[in-house]
Amino acid sequence: MNDDAPEKPAADSAPVETKSLRPRQPFTFYGVATFALGSVRRVLLLQMIMALLAAIIVVWFFNAAYVPSIVEAMTKLPDDSALQNRKLTNVVSGVLAEGRFLSFVVDLEESGATGQTADLQVELRHAYFQVCSIFGCGMFVYPQENIQIGRSTAEPWWGARQPVILALCGVVTFLGVWFSWIFLALIYAPIAKAFAYFADRELTWRASWRLVSTAQIPAALLMNLAIVFYGLQAFDLIRFLFFFGAHFVVAWLYVCVAPFFLPRVSVAIPIAKNPFE
Numbered sequence: 001m002n003d004d005a006p007e008k009p010a011a012d013s014a015p016v017e018t019k020s021l022r023p024r025q026p027f028t029f030y031g032v033a034t035f036a037l038g039s040v041r042r043v044l045l046l047q048m049i050m051a052l053l054a055a056i057i058v059v060w061f062f063n064a065a066y067v068p069s070i071v072e073a074m075t076k077l078p079d080d081s082a083l084q085n086r087k088l089t090n091v092v093s094g095v096l097a098e099g100r101f102l103s104f105v106v107d108l109e110e111s112g113a114t115g116q117t118a119d120l121q122v123e124l125r126h127a128y129f130q131v132c133s134i135f136g137c138g139m140f141v142y143p144q145e146n147i148q149i150g151r152s153t154a155e156p157w158w159g160a161r162q163p164v165i166l167a168l169c170g171v172v173t174f175l176g177v178w179f180s181w182i183f184l185a186l187i188y189a190p191i192a193k194a195f196a197y198f199a200d201r202e203l204t205w206r207a208s209w210r211l212v213s214t215a216q217i218p219a220a221l222l223m224n225l226a227i228v229f230y231g232l233q234a235f236d237l238i239r240f241l242f243f244f245g246a247h248f249v250v251a252w253l254y255v256c257v258a259p260f261f262l263p264r265v266s267v268a269i270p271i272a273k274n275p276f277e
Contacts, residue, residue: 026217032254033261036203036211043210047181050220055174057224059166061231065101067162069118072097073104074158079150086142088126090150096124100233119237134237181216188212188255196259203262215254219247 023038025031026046035043073096081090088108095114096104103118108126121132130137189208192215196203203211226243229235 026214027221029254029258030261032211032214032218032258035214036207036258036262038210040206040210043213046217047178047213050217050224051174051178051181054177054220054224055170057227058173059170061227062169063166064231065099069097069099069102069104070158071155072099074151074154077149077151077154079152081148081150083142083145083147083149085146086127086144088124088129088142091124177220181213181220184216184251185209185213188215188251192255192259195256196262199260200265201259201262202265203259211258212255215258216251218254219251222250223247 023031023035023042026035035046076096078090081088083089088106091106091108093106093108093111096106099118101119103116103121104124105114105121106124107114110125114123116132119133123130123132123137128139128141130139132138186209189205189212192212193203193205193208196208222243226240226247230237230240
């Protein structure tokens with residue numbers, strides 16, 4: 001060994017975990033940890049992109065799964081059917097539209113003879129209507145105003161407003177998803193801070209908010225994929241609900257594990273002076 005070889009500088013031999021972490025991708029534990037040390041602007045931009053993707057997917061699903069049944073139900077309504085004095089008139093019992101995701105039936109006798117074949121079923125009764133799913137049925141009364149709901153009235157009304165309704169679905173999804181992430185981040189931030197504390201990792205409160213905000217991105221991607229596969233009928237409603245619950249677990253997993261990939265706490269403990277010297 002050559003004793004005259006120059007020694008390496010101390011900075012070059014520093015552990016990797018103490019080097020600067022640059023945010024790259026939010027799909028690994030290390031990647032989520034890097035966003036904690038980045039800027040808030042980068043995290044908000046990432047959330048905006050994922051929320052926009054969620055809005056597009058929800059609009060696509062609504063248009064592909066629900067709109068065909070709505071249009072079919074309108075075409076089968078008699079022209080003189082109406083809502084008068086909170087009563088459904090000039091309509092006979094029967095199936096208006098039957099789809100995999102949404103169906104419409106008229107059951108004036110409340111016999112339940114049509115059963116339920118769709119994941120979501122709207123049942124029109126004489127004095128009220130109800131929306132049924134695997135969770136049960138919700139009952140709603142008709143509006144007090146007299147409204148013509150026949151084919152000649154309903155089809156032009158829907159045709160003029162369908163783009164607006166789809167756009168509103170996208171806007172509501174975008175804002176709802178984004179604000180839910182902000183709200184959940186306030187709840188998850190103390191959890192990530194606690195894990196970082198017990199693991200001796202550096203994590204301020206602001207960095208903790210950035211970490212848990214980024215930790216929800218992989219979970220959101222899983223949820224978006226679940227909606228796509230459900231809309232393509234790759235799996236049924238039960239499996240979709242399973243993935244809905246699983247996407248929360250994925251977020252919790254990233255919140256708890258990502259702090260371990262942060263730099264260690266490096267605090268120099270001062271040595272007290274000997275008062276007798």
